[in-house]
Amino acid sequence: MSRSTESVAAIVVAAGSGVRLGREIPKAAIEIGGVPIVVRAVRSMISGGADRVIVAAPEAWVERFAQWLAAYGDRVTVIAGGLLRQDSVRLALGYVGNAGIVLVHDAARALAPAFIVDRVIEAIRGGAQAVIPVVPQIDSLRRTRKGSTVPVDRSSYLRVQTPQGFTTAVIKRAHEAVGTTEYTDDATMCEAVGAEVTTVPGDGLAFKITEPMDLVLAEVIARGE
Numbered sequence: 001m002s003r004s005t006e007s008v009a010a011i012v013v014a015a016g017s018g019v020r021l022g023r024e025i026p027k028a029a030i031e032i033g034g035v036p037i038v039v040r041a042v043r044s045m046i047s048g049g050a051d052r053v054i055v056a057a058p059e060a061w062v063e064r065f066a067q068w069l070a071a072y073g074d075r076v077t078v079i080a081g082g083l084l085r086q087d088s089v090r091l092a093l094g095y096v097g098n099a100g101i102v103l104v105h106d107a108a109r110a111l112a113p114a115f116i117v118d119r120v121i122e123a124i125r126g127g128a129q130a131v132i133p134v135v136p137q138i139d140s141l142r143r144t145r146k147g148s149t150v151p152v153d154r155s156s157y158l159r160v161q162t163p164q165g166f167t168t169a170v171i172k173r174a175h176e177a178v179g180t181t182e183y184t185d186d187a188t189m190c191e192a193v194g195a196e197v198t199t200v201p202g203d204g205l206a207f208k209i210t211e212p213m214d215l216v217l218a219e220v221i222a223r224g225e
């Protein structure tokens, strides 16, 4: 089958606790402009071209998330995530069905614009095996060394966002081969099994909501929608 007709399944990983935000509820359940982070992330995947979405949720929140997403019917499936982010992705891979393209997206990047999702899908349709959205490093950078620090050239570093895109074959192979090695993203894992990683321009709006100030920023952005 040509990649232009392959269907797209997006995995939204939303099973983290979000301790760095200092709230009682998981990060994905926090509302931005009255809409939970997980709902915004799913909306972004669907608007950008995903046919189906699998959400990995904290176990105790599976039913609640499913209720919030009920309007999408069987286009959205909510499952319990795992201990590590990569466990959540592996579990969700069991639900991608016959999709030929898989996206993996952090729910915490709740405001990722649809055009980035589309860009990633198009790069896979165009022949790439693994695609990451990237943005330039804007701060000066230093590396710690022997109790001191040394400057590094920031122009040779990129910050990696999500959604990341893959052919289903590549991401499944990567997750089968992973063993106990921990990875912070899926593209790195795919590279470890020989896939070439392609970059597309990311966008500031795909920032990861991590610290309390990020929530303030997200609220302001949501208000302007």
Ligand code: C5P
Binding pocket: 012, 013, 014, 015, 016, 017, 027, 028, 056, 081, 082, 083, 084, 085, 086, 088, 105, 106, 107, 108, 109, 208, 210
């Ligand atoms: O911890 P970090 O910010 O890197 O997590 C990135 C994303 O992975 C978050 O959206 C979080 O909900 C998700 N995650 C997950 N399962 C875990 C840990 C994190 O789905 N066990």
